[in-house]
Amino acid sequence: EAAVTQSPRNKVAVTGGKVTLSCNQTNNHNNMYWYRQDTGHGLRLIHYSYGAGSTEKGDIPDGYKASRPSQENFSLILELATPSQTSVYFCASGDRGRYTEVFFGKGTRLTVV
Amino acid sequence: GDQVEQSPSALSLHEGTGSALRCNFTTTMRAVQWFRKNSRGSLINLFYLASGTKENGRLKSAFDSKERYSTLHIRDAQLEDSGTYFCAAASGSWQLIFGSGTQLTVMP
Numbered sequence: 001e002a003a004v005t006q007s008p009r010n011k012v013a014v015t016g017g018k019v020t021l022s023c024n025q026t027n028n029h030n031n032m033y034w035y036r037q038d039t040g041h042g043l044r045l046i047h048y049s050y051g052a053g054s055t056e057k058g059d060i061p062d063g064y065k066a067s068r069p070s071q072e073n074f075s076l077i078l079e080l081a082t083p084s085q086t087s088v089y090f091c092a093s094g095d096r097g098r099y100t101e102v103f104f105g106k107g108t109r110l111t112v113v
Numbered sequence: 114g115d116q117v118e119q120s121p122s123a124l125s126l127h128e129g130t131g132s133a134l135r136c137n138f139t140t141t142m143r144a145v146q147w148f149r150k151n152s153r154g155s156l157i158n159l160f161y162l163a164s165g166t167k168e169n170g171r172l173k174s175a176f177d178s179k180e181r182y183s184t185l186h187i188r189d190a191q192l193e194d195s196g197t198y199f200c201a202a203a204s205g206s207w208q209l210i211f212g213s214g215t216q217l218t219v220m221p
Contacts, residue, residue, distance in 0.1 A: 033208070042117070042199055042211025050207075058208055090156065099143040099203045101161035107154050 003027060004105035006091050012111045019078040021108050023091030029103075030096040032074035033058070034066060036087040037107075043090060049074055050096075081112045117202050119212025126219050131171075131188035134215045136200035138181040142210075143203045145176045145183040150197040150214075159185070159198075190219045 004025045013019045025032065031050050035043035035058075045058030047066035055066040063085060065077040074093075078085055088109050094102040116139045126132055136145070147159040160167050162176040162183070171190075176183040183200055197216050201209035 031207075040213065042119075042201070042213050043209070044211070045208035048207050056207065088154065098205070098207055099163065101144075101146065101158070102201075102209060103158060104148070104156040107156075109154075 004091055004093050004103055006089075006105035006108050008108060009106065010109045012113060013078075013081045015082060015112055017081050019081050019110065019112075021076040021078075021089055021091075021110070023074045023076075023105060024072050025074075025091075025093040025103075026072065027093060027103075028071060029093035030071075031094040031100070031102075032068065033092040033094070033102065034064070034074070034076045035090045035092065035104075036060070037090060038087050046076065046089075081110075083112045086110060086112045117200060117210050117212040119200055119215060121215060122213065123216045124218070126187070126190045126217065128191060128219060128221055129189055131186065131190060133187070134185040134198055134200070134217075136183045136202070136212050138183075138202055140204055141178055141181065143178070143205075145174075145200055145202045146209065147174055147183075147185050148199045148201065149194075150199065152196065156199070187217075190217075192219050192221065195219045 033048040034046045049068040067075045091105040094100045118137045144163045148156045160174040166175040173186040197214045201211045
């Protein structure tokens with residue numbers, strides 16, 4: 001079973017502050033993803049990576065940066081957090097290729113006040 | 114853009130009964146996944162299909178890329194099946210395109 005671990009699980013941040021969400025996967029998957037989920041919506045892709053050192057923009061990248069320093073780790077960075085970024089963030093990993101099964105972490109609930 | 118239309122948005126079932134969820138796609142999808150979001154907010158993988166059907170216990174899923182739909186059938190529903198179910202499909206891009214979810218409530 002794929003293991004994707006996110007930290008922190010809950011975070012309260014102040015407007016204008018910097019927030020870093022971390023994700024670690026232990027399955028040697030090439031692909032990693034950051035999604036956000038808002039009430040009443042499905043998940044939407046923010047950034048993804050297909051290997052260490054790569055980051056790509058997803059559907060809604062504005063206001064977010066990503067970092068993939070290693071195969072195992074993928075971070076999402078909010079340089080200047082805003083209340084509109086209050087959401088639940090999910091990290092996911094998948095094997096090489098575009099159509100492989102994807103496994104999600106348990107999510108991080110971020111509140112920006 | 115590519116879209117996934119999931120229905121129904123909400124569903125109530127009595128224990129022991131069954132029903133089906135459906136996702137229609139506006140374009141050809143290469144694969145589909147079904148998830149359940151449990152009470153703790155975790156996304157549980159139910160099925161991954163590139164074609165055909167799969168069955169696991171009381172759940173069965175089908176994916177028809179040509180006809181642009183996927184279904185998830187639940188039979189003999191139990192209280193612990195309650196939660197939000199999502200389908201997500203892979204088109205030509207890197208991201209999974211999610212449906213908006215089905216809130217399933219199983220009642221005694």
